[in-house]
Amino acid sequence: MDTPSRVEHQMTDKGYVPVYTTAVIEQPWSTYTETDHATWATLFQRQRELLVGRAAKEFVENQERFGMSADRIPRFDELNRVLRQATGWELIGVEGLLPELTFFEHLANRRFPVTWWIRRPEQLDYLAEPDLFHDLFGHVPLLLNPVFADYMQAYGCGGVKAAGIGPEALVNLTRLYWYTVEFGLIRTSEGLRIYGAGIVSSKGESIYSLESPAPNRIGFDLERVMRTRYRIDTYQKTYFVIDSYEQLMDATRPDFTPIYARLREAPSFPAGDVLATDSVFQRGTGEGWLADGDV
Ligand SMILES: C[C@H](O)[C@H](O)[C@H]1CNc2nc(N)[nH]c(=O)c2N1
Ligand SMILES: N[C@@H](Cc1ccccc1)C(=O)O
Numbered sequence: 001m002d003t004p005s006r007v008e009h010q011m012t013d014k015g016y017v018p019v020y021t022t023a024v025i026e027q028p029w030s031t032y033t034e035t036d037h038a039t040w041a042t043l044f045q046r047q048r049e050l051l052v053g054r055a056a057k058e059f060v061e062n063q064e065r066f067g068m069s070a071d072r073i074p075r076f077d078e079l080n081r082v083l084r085q086a087t088g089w090e091l092i093g094v095e096g097l098l099p100e101l102t103f104f105e106h107l108a109n110r111r112f113p114v115t116w117w118i119r120r121p122e123q124l125d126y127l128a129e130p131d132l133f134h135d136l137f138g139h140v141p142l143l144l145n146p147v148f149a150d151y152m153q154a155y156g157c158g159g160v161k162a163a164g165i166g167p168e169a170l171v172n173l174t175r176l177y178w179y180t181v182e183f184g185l186i187r188t189s190e191g192l193r194i195y196g197a198g199i200v201s202s203k204g205e206s207i208y209s210l211e212s213p214a215p216n217r218i219g220f221d222l223e224r225v226m227r228t229r230y231r232i233d234t235y236q237k238t239y240f241v242i243d244s245y246e247q248l249m250d251a252t253r254p255d256f257t258p259i260y261a262r263l264r265e266a267p268s269f270p271a272g273d274v275l276a277t278d279s280v281f282q283r284g285t286g287e288g289w290l291a292d293g294d295v
């Protein structure tokens with residue numbers, strides 16, 4: 001792997017991780033090793049089995065539409081042909097986490113940054129940074145959904161705006177990303193399903209988020225989410241449940257400027273709290289939670 005031109009460590013939603021400031025890079029597809037393809041195959045098969053009846057139906061459907069399979073690591077240019085045509089989004093290769101503003105600007109222009117490298121075999125179950133598997137398997141399928149695709153772009157525009165308002169606004173907005181795009185659950189006619197990429201790409205959390213009695217499962221409420229801290233080092237204490245992607249889009253359409261102003265004075269909530277005003281699907285037992293560590 002080439003040394004990026006500049007690396008710094010930055011506190012992000014994944015803790016202190018290297019943030020790369022290199023430009024967009026072409027996926028070096030021919031450099032993937034047999035081991036890399038085997039890692040993709042193992043993860044792909046494992047998660048696909050686990051996600052039947054657990055993930056929102058778009059995941060498997062859209063992975064098929066993209067032609068993703070266990071056979072080999074997908075090529076970004078092949079995925080892009082399908083994606084551009086469907087929703088006008090485009091995948092771009094990146095080295096890893098980008099500075100927040102750069103990330104927002106890509107989303108605002110319907111470009112989704114995908115980490116080009118895949119985790120090592122000893123990291124199958126956990127790694128602190130997003131890799132190709134998380135980005136492609138977890139995030140990319142929903143970019144074919146027109147409503148979700150618009151939500152992601154709106155989020156990017158909102159991010160650019162929040163960055164201009166200040167760090168507190170960014171904290172509020174980052175929690176929204178965390179509890180929807182990364183760790184969201186959706187209520188469907190067939191039951192509760194996963195749509196968050198952080199869950200979908202994790203074996204343990206795919207089961208825990210739906211089946212464990214420990215976490216709270218609470219109806220989505222914008223300001224509640226924006227005020228709620230989260231865990232970066234363990235499974236979530238609370239999941240927020242949407243009824244549809246339209247609900248997400250509608251709830252986030254209003255200008256957030258007055259909300260940010262109001263929330264500056266408002267205390268934030270610990271990750272595991274349940275409030276009297278919450279619409280609670282399931283109150284967690286809190287079993288096995290560590291006392292602190294919320295971000
Ligand atoms: C928005 C989100 O909270 C986070 O700050 C950003 C930062 N930079 C990123 N950069 C990449 N490549 N991928 C990501 O998911 C993110 N997340
Ligand atoms: N409506 C938000 C933008 C946004 C949309 C969707 C998700 C997140 C943010 C704003 O004014 O800031």
Ligand SMILES: [Fe+2]
Pocket residue numbers: 130134139182197198
């Ligand atoms: Fe992610």
